[in-house]
Amino acid sequence: xxxVTQSSRYLVKRTGEKVFLECxxxxxxxxxxxxxxxxxxxxxxxxFSYDVKMKEKGDIPEGYSVSREKKERFSLIxxxxxxxxxxxxxxxSSGSIVNTIYFGEGSWLTVV
Amino acid sequence: GxxxxxxxxxxxxxxxxxxxxxxxxxxxxxxLSWYQQHDGGAPTFLSYNGLDGLEETGRFSSFLSRSDSxxxxxxxxxxxxxxxxxxxxxxxxxxxxxxxxxxxxxxxxTVRA
Numbered sequence: 001x002x003x004v005t006q007s008s009r010y011l012v013k014r015t016g017e018k019v020f021l022e023c024x025x026x027x028x029x030x031x032x033x034x035x036x037x038x039x040x041x042x043x044x045x046x047x048f049s050y051d052v053k054m055k056e057k058g059d060i061p062e063g064y065s066v067s068r069e070k071k072e073r074f075s076l077i078x079x080x081x082x083x084x085x086x087x088x089x090x091x092x093s094s095g096s097i098v099n100t101i102y103f104g105e106g107s108w109l110t111v112v
Numbered sequence: 113g114x115x116x117x118x119x120x121x122x123x124x125x126x127x128x129x130x131x132x133x134x135x136x137x138x139x140x141x142x143x144l145s146w147y148q149q150h151d152g153g154a155p156t157f158l159s160y161n162g163l164d165g166l167e168e169t170g171r172f173s174s175f176l177s178r179s180d181s182x183x184x185x186x187x188x189x190x191x192x193x194x195x196x197x198x199x200x201x202x203x204x205x206x207x208x209x210x211x212x213x214x215x216x217x218x219x220x221x222t223v224r225a
Contacts, residue, residue, distance in 0.1 A: 033213070040120075042199060042217035043155070058212060090154065094213075099145045099162070099203055101213055103154040 003027075004104035006091050012110045019078040021107050023091030032074035033092040033101065034058075034066060043090065049074055081111045116216035118200055123222045130187045132219045134200035137181060142203040144176050144183045145213070149197045158185070158198075187221065195223045 007022040025032065031050050035043040035058075045058030047066040055066050063085060067075045074093075078085055088108050094101040118134045134144065143162040147155040161167055161176035161183060173186040187194055197218040204212050 035215075040217060043215040045212055045214060048212065056212075059214070099143050099160040099201075099213070100157045103156070105154050 004091055004093050004102050006089075006104040006107045008107050009105065010108045010110075012112060013078075013081050015082060015111055017078075017081050017111075019081050019109065019111075021076040021078075021089055021091070021109070023074045023076070023104055024072050025074075025091075025093040025102070026072065027093065027095070027102070028071065029093040029095050029102075030071075031094045031101075032068065033094075034064075034074065034076045035090040035092065036060065037088045037090055037106070046076065046089075078109075081109075083111050085109065086111045116200055116202060116214065118198075118216040118219050120217065121220040121222070123224065124190055125224050126190055126192060128190050130190060130221060132185045132187070132198050132200075132221070134183050134185070134216055135181055136183075136200070136202050136216075138202050138204045138214075140204055141178065141181075144174070145201045145203070146172075146174055146185045147199045147201060147215070149199065149218070151196070155199060190223050192223050192225070195221060197221070 004025045033048040034046040037043050044060050049055045049068040065077045088106045090106050091104040092101045116136045124130045145160045146158040149155040159174040166175045171188045176183040199215045199218045201215045
């Protein structure tokens with residue numbers, strides 16, 4: 001079974017803090033994604049990566065950056081957390097068949 | 113860009129049939145997928161349609177009409193465990209070697225005894 005592991009399930013951070021959300025997948029997938037999920041808005045794509053050191057902006061990249069130094073790891077960075085970034089963050093990965101993506105369990109971030 | 117429309121919620125009784133419609137607008141189109149998410153859990157893949165027609169997987173079926181930019185997910189013989197949110201998603205190929213999978217806002221299905 002594909003496993004996508006997000007290192008932190010629940011985090012509480014202060015406004016202005018730098019926040020790192022880590023994600024690791026174990027299936028040698030080329031493609032990795034970060035989504036944000038908010039009630040009534042569904043899943044919105046923040047960034048994605050189709051190869052090591054490659055990244056592309058999604059629909060809502062403002063306030064976020066990403067890092068993919070190794071194929072299995074994709075990190076989401078909030079340079080200066082703000083309260084409107086309180087949300088659930090979902091990491092996902094896929095092989096060449098992009099229509100099937102595998103999600104991690106999610107990281108619930110609260111910024112106070 | 114792309115946008116997807118699906119109903120926000122549906123309620124039905126056990127044993128019933130539910131159809132969740134999804135209409136989409138994309139600048140390029142490479143297939144419609146469906147995902148299920150239970151409360152507190154991660155979304156999981158249900159089905160994919162790359163070509164027009166019906167795809168059946170057990171009690172669930174998915175349909176696509178590319179000319180109408182429309183698809184649906186059909187849940188048959190509803191069970192309590194089918195209470196979840198269901199998302200349609202489109203693959204929107206913007207360049208030859210990268211893409212985005214964009215999701216609708218989700219439909220909450222509530223199954224009552």
